[in-house]
Amino acid sequence: MATTEHTINDALALVLRHSRRAWRDAGVIRSENTGMLRGAAHRPDILVLEPYVSPVVIETEVVPAATVEPEARSRLGSHVALSGRAILSSIALRVPKRFRLLDGADLARELLTATDYEMAVYTGSSPDSASRWPRNRWITGNIADLSILTQAAAVPPEVIDRAADELIAGIRAAAGLLAEVSVSHPGAIAKIGEELRQESGEQTLRMAAAILANAFVFHESLAGGPGALRDVRSLEELKGSWSLTKAGLLAEWSKILSVNYWSIFDIARRLLEHTPGVASRAIVETLAVTAARLLEHRLMRSHDLTGAVFQRLIADRKFLAAYYTTPPSAALLASLAINEKQTPSGDKWSAGDALRHLRVADFACGTGTLLSAAYQRIGQFHELAGGDAQDLHRSMMGGSLVGCDVLPAAAHLTAASLSSVHPTETYTESSIITLAYGRLPDGEVALGSWDLMDAQRRFEILAITAKAAQGTGEVTLEPWSSLPHNGFDLVIMNPPFTRPTGHESDKIGVRNPMFAAFQTDDETQKLMAKAAAKLSAGTNYHGNAGEASLFVALADRKLKEGGTLAMVLPLSFMLGDSWAETRALVTRNYSDLILVTNAGVGGTDVSFSSDTGMAECLLVGVKRKSGARRATFVTLNERPDTTMSGTNIAVQIQKAIETGFLRKVEDGPVGGSPITLGSELVGQAIGAALPAGWNLARVRDFTLAQMLHALIDGRLLFPGMAKSDRTNLKMTSIGALAVIGPYHADINGRTARGGIRGPFDKLPVQSGSVPTYPVLWEHNADLERTMLFEAEAECIPRLSCNDAEQSLIDSKVESLWATASQSHFNVNFQFNSQSTAMQFTPRRTIGGRAWLSMKLKSVDHEKALVLWGNTSLGLLIHWWHSNRQQIGRGNIGKNMLVSMPVLDIDALSPSILKRASAIFDTFSADPMLPINELHQDSVRKQIDEAVMTEVLGLPLALHRPDGPMDLLRRKLASEPSIIGGKRSA
Structure with missing residues (x-):
């Protein structure tokens, strides 16, 4: 039966x-x-x-x-x-x-x-x-x-959103009440700021209200609980007995503190004590109502809710770059880093004793989204193996989970989030640390987590102390014994991305954005920068990459051999020239590498964090001396929108790797291994050798990558292309063909002290005038539709009353003019608005900010190079080689341009070279469409056909309607990193 x-x-x-x-x-x-x-x-x-x-x-x-x-x-x-x-x-x-x-x-x-x-x-x-x-x-x-x-x-996501909105409304209302009394009670508001170690202002009041709201929610969760908590009255009981007041709440919180929960209620108690009496009743009643509404959803212990709310309240972002990982992205990263097979330390999940000694760190913890996701994953796998995660809580909170931040409120909220996993389980130690930052009382400076780079720093510059949010109080930790080098099984982080100089500094009007948090003055910023230079010396840190590159070095120093690295990084980590040393460190020290990027299909957010507005990648690897020769690259159509999606995507990626069902870049134009949720294709995974694989960042269609792999190797390989048609091409690099012109600052820049770096001043070309030193400086997409156009600016040699300086200027003018050429390279290619990857000027011209000059053997060579660069094959390589950090744009700086693959123009016979030059002349004045409309561009199609048949000797059949070249153009024009937020016409 x-x-x-x-x-x-x-x-x-x-x-x-x-x-x-x-x-x-x-x-x-x-x-x-x-x-x-x-x-x-x-x-x-x-x-x-x-x-x-x-x-x-x-x-x-x-x-x-x-x-x-x-x-x-x-x-x-x-x-x-x-x-x-x-x-x-x-x-x-x-x-x-x-x-x-x-x-x-x-x-x-x-x-x-x-x-x-x-x-x-x-x-x-x-x-x-x-x-x-x-x-x-x-x-x-x-x-x-x-x-x-x-x-x-x-924990349904739509309920989280609704509850988050309710909590935010309550926090805003409470913060508004504090703001109303700030004029009449400035001393009280100043004391609240001192407790949070923040300047008075909107952020401080909101953070104070957020911490109070968190305590109200926890209060209701604990009231009437086991043991001594049985005597704690609920908010409703306090209201019924007319004790829902500041004094009444403080009395109940004292009862809770006698049991535990210091990380939650001590700072909340101090904030409430400083709250002016005139506003306290209204604030208490507002937050009590907010807590009651949240209780309706039974979600007061949801990590997703806590993280989503408190992260949205951190406003000091332009200096600290305190953007946070979305909970679904955190679930994806944590699930990639922590799998069902074994713990990060290599033990069995049932081994409770081993798990008690596990060490997991986030040295830029924010409000603990990543630590919470990792802790949840650890608890789930332990319980699936028959264990009891609650039994681990005391040791997990005591030393296994380490979180560091320079914001005291963030550290306390992280501790609260982790405490809430098992709120009735007491603990006496914690390693959620607020690190010193800025000027110290003795005149020295602290750099937050950067100070952890050097275990001897405490003897050289400052005796760094750290306040740890303890279960039963605050004590001073000794960081070098608590946070040793080579001491961690997992480091999981979304570090700040702030850079010390350049455009970022100009945009926000401070000397050094990396050290400007908490309104540090210029002198303190100088001291911090000097200390940072010492700490970062000899590491992979690069100023143009920003402080995130040093956090990679920090993670590497802290991880054990066999430990796992899991980080959210700017997409430039994979593609940027300034990140080269960091990529080398990761390649040298880590194996089993997984890189996940977000294509941003349909113009969706290309980050894994909230509100950064910049493309990011997820990096996971295991620290091993053997390093990595290959890596797994995953491109998602968009970032996951639920924790269920994030977790499931990670499981699918791991299964593809473990089972061997992983396509390779070398497989030919067949695409990658699909990642699906149900029947919905949400991304693809592919294996590739390093360093070439780094270019897979944000590539949605891995067929293009496989075609590119063959093209760069000199083989033309299209889907379905007959083997007899797979013609070999002779390829080289730009650096082998051309002398590349100057960086724009060497044209008109000045030194830090105002001296001469560049010998020219730049001015627009006056109507009807003929410039002596023409320069291509800025983009004007409407004027750059053709391969041939004039310079829009001119360089005027500077004058100096100092003879020696004038002699230097004259010498630099001569050397710079010697770099002038007629072929130029588009450094900042806006794919969805611009048409030309390379261009040709009627007369010799200096390359500027937007265009780098490329000086070749002859005019015919330069015409042939510009012609190739604007074919669909040339555009394909340009896109592949570019840094696709920004939406719809590909940047290639001077250093990266040197290595960019290109058709070997020098290998063309004299007659073929002449033919290429003639083809250029034929099409040089014909306007072309932007690259996102490549598949509709009749001029580009004619150029492709002429170059490939008359210069490369390839069969005409490649250009038939719906043929291989048409497929290539359609695929390339469909890439989200090319389309950006636009649609093809």
């Missing part, structure tokens, strides 16, 4: 109970129980009633499971009979037919080992408003995947 679905559900519920500690308590997971939902005509197959999060229904059915989805959807909006809590999430689970043939121990064993469960999550407040994840088809996985999916479903 076939096993019934009722029996399967009971057995499945039993297996699930053992996958999570909170589910092992009686009554948390119910199967096939009637009367569990109010007014429900049918009983839920499985009901998960974990405290403090939303209940989840799991509806199961044996495939083909024709009714499982309608049943799962129908549960939304129902209410649990006893508690009245609404069902906001349900899971449709399809189980394989073979389960029907098993019973008893055989069924239990198969439930544990099966890898072909099919799952989908429905969320919403009613069946009509339901949203499905994945959007179509199913997520396939094992019992661990089902358990983790159920845990995620218990």
Whole structure:
């Protein structure tokens, strides 16, 4: 007799109970129980009633499971009979037919080992408003995947958003009340700023209100709890007894502090004590209402909620670059860094003793989003292996989880977020640290986490101390014994991206943005920069890369051999010239590298952080002396929008690597390995050798990368192209063909002290005049549609009353004019508005900020090079070689231009060279479309055909309608990094 679905559900519920500690308590997971939902005509197959999060229904059915989805959807909006809590999430689970043939121990064993469960999550407040994840088809996985999916479903994203909005509204209202009394009580407001070590202002008031709000939510969570917490009255009880006042709250918080929770309630107590009495009642009542609203959603312990709210309140971003990793991105990074096979230290997940000695650090922790994601992952895998994560909490908080930040409020909020994982579990030690930053009382300076680079620094410049948010108070830690080099199993970070000089400094009007937080004065910034120079000497740090490059060096020093590095970095890490030393460090010291980038399909955000407005990448690697020769590169269409998506994408990437189902760049134009959620293609993965693989950043269509790999190697290889047509091309580099002109600052720049660096002043070309020293300086897309156009500016030699200086100017004028050429390279190519990658001027011209001059053997050579650079093949290589950090733009600086692959013009015969020059003359004045409209550009098509048939001798068949070249143009024009936020015409 076939096993019934009722029996399967009971057995499945039993297996699930053992996958999570909170589910092992009686009554948390119910199967096939009637009367569990109010007014429900049918009983839920499985009901998960974990405290403090939303209940989840799991509806199961044996495939083909024709009714499982309608049943799962129908549960939304129902209410649990006893508690009245609404069902906001349900899971449709399809189980394989073979389960029907098993019973008893055989069924239990198969439930544990099966890898072909099919799952989908429905969320919403009613069946009509339901949203499905994945959007179509199913997520396939094992019992661990089902358990983790159920845990995620218990914190629905739309509820998080609604609750976050409510909490933010309460915080804003409370901050507004503080602002109203700031004029009449400036001393009290100043004391609040001192407690937070921040200047008075909007950010400080919001942060104070946020910390108070966090305490209110925690208060309600703890009231009436076990032991001494039983005597803590809830906010509602305080209101009922007319004790919902400043004094009444402080009395209750003293009770809580006598038990624990110092990291949450001590600073909140001090802030409330400083709150002026005239405003305290209104603030208390406002935040009490806010906490009550949040309790309706049972989400006061949600890491997603805590992180999403508090990160949105940090306003000191232009100096600290304190942008935060979105929770879905944090789930993706943490899941890539921490897998089910073994712990970051290489032990089994069931080994509780080993996990107690695990060390995980974030030296730029913000409010702890990444640490929380890592901690959640560790706890999940330990419990899936039969352990109890709550038993680890004391040691995890005591020393396993290390977080550092220069914002005291951020450190406290990180501690609060981590404490909330097991709020009733006490701990006496913590390593969530506020590091000193700026001028110290003794006149020396501190640099925050940078000081951790050198274990001897405390003896040289300052005796650095760190205040750690302890479970039962604050104590001073000794950082060098607590944070040793080579002492960590996992370093997971999203460091600040601020750079010390250049445009960033100009934009915000400070000397050194990297050291300008907390309104440090110019003299302090100078001292900090001097100290930083000592700390970064001999490392991979580069000023143009910014402080994120030093955080990579810091992570490397702190990691053990075999430890895992997991970081969010600017996309320039993969493509930027200033990041070369950092890439070399990673290649030299790390293996099993995974790089994830975000294509930004449809103009969506290309970052993994909130509000940065810049492209980023995720880096994961294992520290090993052998280093890396290859890496896995993943491009997602867009960043994940839920923690479920982030986690599942990571699992798919790991499976592709472990099973060997990973396409390679060397495979030919067949594309990458698909990453899917259900039937939705969300990205692709591919393997590639280093260093060439770095160029895969933000490449959506890996077929283009495979074609490029062949082209750079001198082989023309299109999808479906006959082997007989795979013609070899002779390729070289720009540096081997041309003398590249000067950096723009060497034309008109001045030294730091105002001296002469460049001998010219730049002025626009006057109408009707003929400039002596023409220069291509700025872009004007409408005037640059053709390969041939005039310079828009001219250089005027500077005059000096100092004879020696004038002699230097004259010498520099002569040497710079010697670099003038007629061929020039587009340094900052805006793909979605500009048409020409290279250009030709009717007379010799100096290259400027937007165009670098390229001086070749002859005019014919320069024409041939410009012609090649504007073919679709030349554009393909230009795009591939560029830094695609900015939306719709590709930047290639002088140093990178030297190595850019190009057709070997010198290898062309004299007659072919003449022919190339003639083709250039034919098309030089014909306007072309921007690159995002490449596939519609008739002039470009004619240029492609002429060059490839008459210069390269390739078959005309390549240019037939819908042929290989047409496919190439369509693919390239469709790349999100080319389209940016625009659409093709």
